Amino acid sequence: MAKTKTSERQKIQKSKYIMVLAVTTLIFIIGILLGNYFAAQKLSQLDQLTQTLRTDTLAIEIQYDLIAENPCDAVTDTPLAEQLYELATKLDYMESRLGEDDETVLDLKEYYMLLELRHWMFNKKTNLQCGDDKSLILYFYANKDDCPSCEQQGFILTWLRKNYPENVLVYAFDYNIENTALDTIKTIYGVENTPAVVFNEQAYNHFLTKSELEAFTIQVMEDAKAKQELDTNLNETEALKELVEKTLQELDAEKEANNSDN
Amino acid sequence: MIVLGEILMYITSYFGLFAALFFLLTLFENRNHLKNPKPQKVLPTVTVMVPACNEEFSLSKTIKSLLNLDYPKNKLQIIIIDDGSVDNTYKIAKEWAKKHKCIRALTKPNGGKGTALNLGLKYTTGEIVGCLDADSVVDSDCLLKMVGYFKNKNVGAVTPSLKCTTPKTIWQRIQTIEFLLGVYLRKVFSFLGAIHVTPGPFTMFRKSFFDKTGGYDETTVTEDIEVALRLQSKGYEIENAMDANVYAIAMPTFLTTRKQRVRWYRGFLDNVFNYKNLFSKKYGNLGLFVLPSSFASIFLAITVSFYLIYHLAESLLSRFTNLYMVGFDIWKLKWFNADPFFINNSPLMWLGWLSIAMGIFVIFFTKWASKEKDKIAFNYILFALLYLPLFSYWWIESLYCKLAKGKVEWKGRKREAKELEYC
Numbered sequence: 008m009a010k011t012k013t014s015e016r017q018k019i020q021k022s023k024y025i026m027v028l029a030v031t032t033l034i035f036i037i038g039i040l041l042g043n044y045f046a047a048q049k050l051s052q053l054d055q056l057t058q059t060l061r062t063d064t065l066a067i068e069i070q071y072d073l074i075a076e077n078p079c080d081a082v083t084d085t086p087l088a089e090q091l092y093e094l095a096t097k098l099d100y101m102e103s104r105l106g107e108d109d110e111t112v113l114d115l116k117e118y119y120m121l122l123e124l125r126h127w128m129f130n131k132k133t134n135l136q137c138g139d140d141k142s143l144i145l146y147f148y149a150n151k152d153d154c155p156s157c158e159q160q161g162f163i164l165t166w167l168r169k170n171y172p173e174n175v176l177v178y179a180f181d182y183n184i185e186n187t188a189l190d191t192i193k194t195i196y197g198v199e200n201t202p203a204v205v206f207n208e209q210a211y212n213h214f215l216t217k218s219e220l221e222a223f224t225i226q227v228m229e230d231a232k233a234k235q236e237l238d239t240n241l242n243e244t245e246a247l248k249e250l251v252e253k254t255l256q257e258l259d260a261e262k263e264a265n266n267s268d269n
Numbered sequence: 270m271i272v273l274g275e276i277l278m279y280i281t282s283y284f285g286l287f288a289a290l291f292f293l294l295t296l297f298e299n300r301n302h303l304k305n306p307k308p309q310k311v312l313p314t315v316t317v318m319v320p321a322c323n324e325e326f327s328l329s330k331t332i333k334s335l336l337n338l339d340y341p342k343n344k345l346q347i348i349i350i351d352d353g354s355v356d357n358t359y360k361i362a363k364e365w366a367k368k369h370k371c372i373r374a375l376t377k378p379n380g381g382k383g384t385a386l387n388l389g390l391k392y393t394t395g396e397i398v399g400c401l402d403a404d405s406v407v408d409s410d411c412l413l414k415m416v417g418y419f420k421n422k423n424v425g426a427v428t429p430s431l432k433c434t435t436p437k438t439i440w441q442r443i444q445t446i447e448f449l450l451g452v453y454l455r456k457v458f459s460f461l462g463a464i465h466v467t468p469g470p471f472t473m474f475r476k477s478f479f480d481k482t483g484g485y486d487e488t489t490v491t492e493d494i495e496v497a498l499r500l501q502s503k504g505y506e507i508e509n510a511m512d513a514n515v516y517a518i519a520m521p522t523f524l525t526t527r528k529q530r531v532r533w534y535r536g537f538l539d540n541v542f543n544y545k546n547l548f549s550k551k552y553g554n555l556g557l558f559v560l561p562s563s564f565a566s567i568f569l570a571i572t573v574s575f576y577l578i579y580h581l582a583e584s585l586l587s588r589f590t591n592l593y594m595v596g597f598d599i600w601k602l603k604w605f606n607a608d609p610f611f612i613n614n615s616p617l618m619w620l621g622w623l624s625i626a627m628g629i630f631v632i633f634f635t636k637w638a639s640k641e642k643d644k645i646a647f648n649y650i651l652f653a654l655l656y657l658p659l660f661s662y663w664w665i666e667s668l669y670c671k672l673a674k675g676k677v678e679w680k681g682r683k684r685e686a687k688e689l690e691y692c
Binding site for chain 1: 282283286287290291294298423459460461462463504506550552553554555556557558587590591594595596598601602606610611613614615616617618619620623
């Protein structure tokens with residue numbers, strides 16, 4: 008019974024092993040190609056989104072400059088800000104998929120940052136000229152290894168934005184991307200590390216909690232309201248002054264008329 | 270860590286895909302050999318040994334199912350061996366022996382399953398011999414489906430299709446799928462001449478094999494692996510009858526399952542070490558592919574589990590910290606993004622879906638081929654989610670025990686009536 012040679016069934020069929028190896032490799036290659044194809048598709052989608060945003064930003068800037076009377080009432084940039092956030096989320100996703108060193112993602116990110124800066128500058132202008140109560144936040148982050156608390160800081164800022172959609176605009180920048188415009192901003196506000204937040208011109212080179220950020224935002228809203236009230240008061244005083252003067256003039260005129268009659 | 274993890278995932282997927290395709294191709298090549306051969310015109314005599322240690326609650330059910338076998342009673346011998354029970358097992362065995370001529374009841378001091386079976390072998394009269402644990406039952410057509418394979422003189426053993434009785438706990442539900450997967454793999458391995466476990470319940474052996482090579486190994490905790498490896502090393506063929514159903518009670522709790530697996534896996538390690546000469550070209554598919562693969566899969570399963578658990582824990586922790594930072598005020602945050610942009614179609618994801626699809630195909634093919642009637646979709650989901658970490662955990666503990674040289678013993682256990690209610 009006991010045998011010494013390999014049984015028929017146990018015999019290694021080399022061709023079968025090679026065939027399975029070939030099919031496995033083929034499926035693997037197809038998988039990788041499909042994955043790459045979809046990644047490329049998504050990147051080109053992002054590229055398109057970036058271009059649209061660029062045009063829209065330009066349009067809104069021109070629109071603002073063109074409308075001579077009351078540009079503040081006519082221009083609204085809320086949908087644009089939402090698109091910027093969408094682009095940011097998608098870029099983040101692609102970065103996590105393709106890695107931090109992917110050239111295309113890096114290029115798109117740099118371009119996105121410039122769009123952000125432009126949007127920020129525009130809002131800064133309208134904030135000043137139209138007396139808006141917007142909190143403009145520049146947020147500098149780095150990857151997890153260099154900045155463990157950045158994820159939480161980002162989450163808190165998202166929370167703030169979602170809870171005060173009319174009043175808060177957040178612009179996030181990768182601290183380590185080298186770009187002259189960004190370097191200038193860093194120098195102007197004295198941003199030295201991550202996480203760092205520039206809240207309406209004031210830089211904080213440390214982690215800010217939810218309550219701190221919320222307090223800042225509310226303060227900005229209250230200040231704007233107070234200013235508005237002050238303006239209204241001033242206007243009212245002016246109007247009263249004018250009225251008094253007008254009445255005085257009328258009285259004077261009446262008086263003179265009476266005198267001449269007499 | 271991420272890059273290393275991804276490389277590991279790719280290696281695992283490649284290896285997994287290769288093995289899965291190889292097995293499917295083997296099955297496809299042998300699609301005309303799935304049917305069992307017809308039984309002999311003159312049926313061989315068969316002895317079924319029932320080793321029992323503290324099995325008073327389930328013994329009778331097992332004996333009834335054996336008596337119900339579609340096999341001439343004059344060709345069937347049943348030997349109940351009481352292995353030093355402290356309950357009424359032997360009393361029940363004697364009552365059965367009194368009622369039926371073909372049943373014999375033996376008793377001995379507790380010494381482990383191997384010793385009980387060796388005592389049984391001494392009294393065996395059948396040309397074919399097998400055992401059935403006292404917590405298992407068989408389908409009535411089970412034996413007839415198996416004996417035909419013994420027409421081939423090279424066949425030393427025929428394995429049945431081992432399944433779980435209807436599951437109640439989640440641990441049992443997971444095991445039903447694990448057992449079904451075992452049914453599939455055993456059939457494929459039989460085509461490759463590579464069966465290396467002959468399950469304790471109802472595997473049938475040629476009695477002359479024991480006469481020539483000695484009885485059961487009394488020192489091992491998993492005699493079913495030892496016998497299989499011995500058969501392979503002596504050049505016998507091991508067959509499988511895919512629709513000859515035997516039902517065992519799956520372990521009902523996490524702890525009992527863990528204990529059983531650690532015993533099995535340690536036994537596997539011990540026995541494979543003893544039969545390391547099987548890792549050779551001489552044993553073809555078994556020596557060069559199936560046995561080495563089973564070791565590779567243990568290593569890969571453990572490392573992949575670690576990687577996935579690390580990933581999951583890290584992401585849960587970071588989510589929790591985020592929520593904590595905003596005082597769990599989450600009502601205005603968006604949780605689900607329906608934008609198709611965020612659908613993950615990375616290569617690993619494609620391979621993941623492919624493996625899930627193949628898994629579903631294999632399980633449902635096995636369900637069909639082994640004539641399984643229970644519904645299994647929910648069990649499959651549980652299995653897909655939980656089996657990998659469980660499998661890894663059992664193996665880590667087994668490897669630790671092996672290295673620490675801890676002892677694992679099989680002494681049977683006193684079953685509680687309420688435990689059987691699960692089953």
